[in-house]
Amino acid sequence: MKDNGKVTNIFLSGVGGQGAILASNILGEVFIKAGYDVKKSEVHGMAQRGGDVTTHFRFGKKVHSPLIKYGDVDYLLSFELLEAIRYINWVKPEGKIIINKQEIFPPAVNLGQMAYPKDIEKTFKKYFKENVSMVDGQGIAKRLGNVQAANVVLVGAFSKFFPEVKDQQWIEAIKTLLAPKLHDLNVKAFYEGKKAL
Amino acid sequence: MKEIMQGNSAIVRGAWEAGVKVAAAYPGTPSSEILKDVADNYPEVYAEWAPNEMVALQVAGGAAIAGARSMASMKHVGMNVAADALMTLAYTGIKGGLMVVIADDPFAHSSQNEQDSRNWARFAKIPLLEPGDAQECYDFAKISFDISEKFDTPVILRTETRVAHSDSLVEPGKRVESKIPLGLDPKEAPKYVMIPGHVRVRRKIIEERMRKLEEYADTFKYNVMEINDPSVGVITSGVSYMYTKDVFPEWSYLKLGMVWPLPKKMIAEFFKKVKKVIIVEELDPFIETEIKAMGYKIWHGKDLIPNMYELTPEIVEKSLKGKKYKAPKVKVKPEDLPRRPPNLCAGCSHRPLFYALKKLGAFVFGDIGCYTLAVAPPLQALHTCVCMGAGGGMAHGAMKALGKEGLGKVVAVLGDSTFLHSGITPLMNAVYNKGNSTTIVLDNRITAMTGHQEHPGTGFTVRQEPTNMVNYMEIGKVFGVKSIRYLDPYNIKECMEIIKEEMSKNEPSLLLCKDSPCVMLRRAKPMEKFKNPLYVIDTDKCRGCKACLEINCPAISWREGAGKTTDGHKRKGTVYINPDQCVGCEVCVQVCKFEAIVPGKK
Numbered sequence: 183m184k185d186n187g188k189v190t191n192i193f194l195s196g197v198g199g200q201g202a203i204l205a206s207n208i209l210g211e212v213f214i215k216a217g218y219d220v221k222k223s224e225v226h227g228m229a230q231r232g233g234d235v236t237t238h239f240r241f242g243k244k245v246h247s248p249l250i251k252y253g254d255v256d257y258l259l260s261f262e263l264l265e266a267i268r269y270i271n272w273v274k275p276e277g278k279i280i281i282n283k284q285e286i287f288p289p290a291v292n293l294g295q296m297a298y299p300k301d302i303e304k305t306f307k308k309y310f311k312e313n314v315s316m317v318d319g320q321g322i323a324k325r326l327g328n329v330q331a332a333n334v335v336l337v338g339a340f341s342k343f344f345p346e347v348k349d350q351q352w353i354e355a356i357k358t359l360l361a362p363k364l365h366d367l368n369v370k371a372f373y374e375g376k377k378a379l
Numbered sequence: 380m381k382e383i384m385q386g387n388s389a390i391v392r393g394a395w396e397a398g399v400k401v402a403a404a405y406p407g408t409p410s411s412e413i414l415k416d417v418a419d420n421y422p423e424v425y426a427e428w429a430p431n432e433m434v435a436l437q438v439a440g441g442a443a444i445a446g447a448r449s450m451a452s453m454k455h456v457g458m459n460v461a462a463d464a465l466m467t468l469a470y471t472g473i474k475g476g477l478m479v480v481i482a483d484d485p486f487a488h489s490s491q492n493e494q495d496s497r498n499w500a501r502f503a504k505i506p507l508l509e510p511g512d513a514q515e516c517y518d519f520a521k522i523s524f525d526i527s528e529k530f531d532t533p534v535i536l537r538t539e540t541r542v543a544h545s546d547s548l549v550e551p552g553k554r555v556e557s558k559i560p561l562g563l564d565p566k567e568a569p570k571y572v573m574i575p576g577h578v579r580v581r582r583k584i585i586e587e588r589m590r591k592l593e594e595y596a597d598t599f600k601y602n603v604m605e606i607n608d609p610s611v612g613v614i615t616s617g618v619s620y621m622y623t624k625d626v627f628p629e630w631s632y633l634k635l636g637m638v639w640p641l642p643k644k645m646i647a648e649f650f651k652k653v654k655k656v657i658i659v660e661e662l663d664p665f666i667e668t669e670i671k672a673m674g675y676k677i678w679h680g681k682d683l684i685p686n687m688y689e690l691t692p693e694i695v696e697k698s699l700k701g702k703k704y705k706a707p708k709v710k711v712k713p714e715d716l717p718r719r720p721p722n723l724c725a726g727c728s729h730r731p732l733f734y735a736l737k738k739l740g741a742f743v744f745g746d747i748g749c750y751t752l753a754v755a756p757p758l759q760a761l762h763t764c765v766c767m768g769a770g771g772g773m774a775h776g777a778m779k780a781l782g783k784e785g786l787g788k789v790v791a792v793l794g795d796s797t798f799l800h801s802g803i804t805p806l807m808n809a810v811y812n813k814g815n816s817t818t819i820v821l822d823n824r825i826t827a828m829t830g831h832q833e834h835p836g837t838g839f840t841v842r843q844e845p846t847n848m849v850n851y852m853e854i855g856k857v858f859g860v861k862s863i864r865y866l867d868p869y870n871i872k873e874c875m876e877i878i879k880e881e882m883s884k885n886e887p888s889l890l891l892c893k894d895s896p897c898v899m900l901r902r903a904k905p906m907e908k909f910k911n912p913l914y915v916i917d918t919d920k921c922r923g924c925k926a927c928l929e930i931n932c933p934a935i936s937w938r939e940g941a942g943k944t945t946d947g948h949k950r951k952g953t954v955y956i957n958p959d960q961c962v963g964c965e966v967c968v969q970v971c972k973f974e975a976i977v978p979g980k981k
């Protein structure tokens with residue numbers, strides 16, 4: 183964030199219904215308030231139920247392309263293991279990665295035709311070493327009383343990469359985007375996520 | 380203050396500020412959010428879901444002729460349906476501004492083809508604007524009404540998936556009402572009645588209009604020249620500009636906001652200012668063909684930039700750098716990973732019906748909707764999908780070709796929204812021409828595929844006001860269909876019997892799915908008809924035969940592990956039903972031969 187001419191590329195991936203869209207909306211609120219130009223792009227295609235969902239999120243002084251260039255991802259925030267490894271080639275060698283430890287089986291695995299890939303964490307660590315963090319979003323959210331907050335746990339963890347953004351700015355964004363009755367839970371989820379990294 | 384908006388919302392905002400009064404549309408990705416946004420956020424604007432794009436454009440065209448600023452929106456293939464109206468509205472012109480939003484889908488993320496809508500502008504001889512992000516969607520939508528009124532023509536606003544469905548910052552303003560008075564004047568008939576004598580008069584006016592529009596294009600404020608390094612100049616537009624500018628910021632650009640007609644003087648000036656010209660555009664060589672026809676030599680265009688699929692920053696870079704492009708290191712081959720295609724929801728009423736069709740071995744002339752997903756393995760129970768409404772017409776044609784041979788083997792299947800869009804006339808035709816095809820309407824009470832839009836069969840308008848509900852049975856009757864029956868898709872055995880009987884009849888039949896609302900449509904209380912909230916596997920009985928996997932329910936998965944049933948049958952594994960996903964539709968229960976699927980508790 184120090185270099186004003188540079189555009190920062192964040193790639194979010196997950197499975198429909200995991201709340202990746204809300205997460206990218208929170209990022210939007212935060213970086214727009216911080217004075218950046220922001221573009222984000224997602225494919226809502228077919229009946230996305232159960233399909234994969236990706237969001238390209240970019241911020242900087244001036245952003246042109248709504249899509250990140252293949253291989254130019256600075257941060258990969260993935261809500262599911264298989265959907266993380268699917269995009270490993272997109273991440274820059276020095277890129278940082280947060281992966282939610284959840285496994286959601288795709289049809290070929292459900293039908294017993296293919297195995298769910300093993301060693302996803304290991305593969306990431308082989309290439310990205312200490313820049314890879316695993317977070318148990320569901321576990322943490324369940325402890326707080328609602329698995330639905332797993333996406334905000336991940337946002338909390340992710341916030342650690344941007345120390346110049348104050349916690350208050352994240353909290354405000356969360357409150358702007360969520361109904362008041364969900365504020366307490368999600369603020370807690372944010373802090374727990376932050377602690378998890 | 381700037382706000383983040385989706386491209387589609389930005390279009391609506393721009394139109395609203397321009398004083399738009401009437402908006403009509405038929406849903407289609409990536410355009411569907413437009414009308415919903417009008418209905419939800421701008422009470423000053425009349426909004427309606429039309430049964431198809433042709434009607435939507437007629438409605439907007441009528442409002443425009445009555446003096447109101449109006450808009451119709453649709454996906455690219457929707458314009459094929461609306462084209463008859465567009466091609467002649469181009470002759471009549473309008474009174475209040477008319478914006479026609481066409482949303483393209485390069486790469487066919489959610490479409491049956493990837494046609495390039497810029498061609499409509501040249502074909503219809505009307506102007507076309509192409510925004511590249513939300514701010515431009517807003518700006519271009521707003522100015523399109525001024526252009527429309529100034530030149531007395533419909534204006535196309537062409538977006539595409541990466542513009543319509545990308546969010547970026549927009550600086551919004553205030554609504555200004557149009558100054559054009561509302562009203563109709565019978566004396567204007569020569570302008571609006573396109574009989575040959577009038578056509579020939581209007582034809583000349585169109586040519587004059589194009590000439591004036593060409594001059595205007597040269598002064599159009601969103602055609603922008605950026606001269607940086609003069610050794611390479613890029614002529615481009617929309618999102619292609621965004622990609623190219625990101626990868627080659629040092630080059631010079633002529634960015635076209637108006638892609639039709641082209642600004643001839645500006646192009647001449649650009650060719651003088653830069654040494655070599657590259658044209659970067661998605662899909663067809665639309666700009667390139669025109670520029671070449673003007674007599675210019677370009678350095679590169681479609682010789683390097685692909686003419687199919689969507690562009691991306693890396694495709695632009697790779698195409699233009701050639702051997703100098705350095706690809707990122709491949710660490711894992713994505714093609715080796717299991718894919719995650721969309722699937723019919725757990726409990727979806729389409730699943731058992733297609734399972735029944737598969738068991739019957741029918742050739743299924745399909746159509747477009749969620750049910751098209753039945754083409755995927757293991758169901759593989761849909762055999763054509765061409766354009767909306769095609770299934771009925773094609774099944775009839777196939778039956779005529781096959782004669783008696785076809786009896787008992789062929790069926791047309793289409794959704795409720797698709798039936799009302801363009802499935803009614805093929806049904807009328809099958810009766811009129813003494814056909815014998817069977818048509819099944821998968822009535823799930825909503826347009827599900829595109830995100831739950833209302834239609835004339837749902838009983839609600841876009842603003843959720845109760846309204847008349849089409850009666851499919853009566854439609855069949857007045858057309859003269861003798862054999863009309865209801866189907867309960869959740870009863871597989873009964874479905875098979877009825878469909879088999881109807882397919883064998885030597886007369887047209889109409890089968891209507893009943894009490895089978897989309898499982899995501901809460902107001903229809905879809906779960907109420909299910910006796911139990913969920914089912915589980917009785918592992919004492921499951922023999923691991925995998926029959927239930929054939930229905931491709933997302934809640935059901937295979938668990939490897941050798942073992943035995945209580946009565947001693949060896950098995951290689953068992954099946955598991957995910958209690959978070961199961962809704963208790965009982966489709967798998969009907970498929971299991973060993974009574975191994977039993978009610979569970981939530």
Ligand SMILES: Cc1ncc(C[n+]2csc(CCOP(=O)(O)OP(=O)(O)O)c2C)c(N)n1
Pocket residue numbers: 405406407408454456457460490491747748749750767793794795796797798821823825826827828829
């Ligand atoms: C000409 C045209 N217009 C719009 C679309 C977008 N579209 C695809 S499927 C569909 C409607 C599906 O609704 P329905 O027939 O009720 O089936 P369901 O998805 O509910 O099963 C629409 C509008 C299209 N593909 N082609």
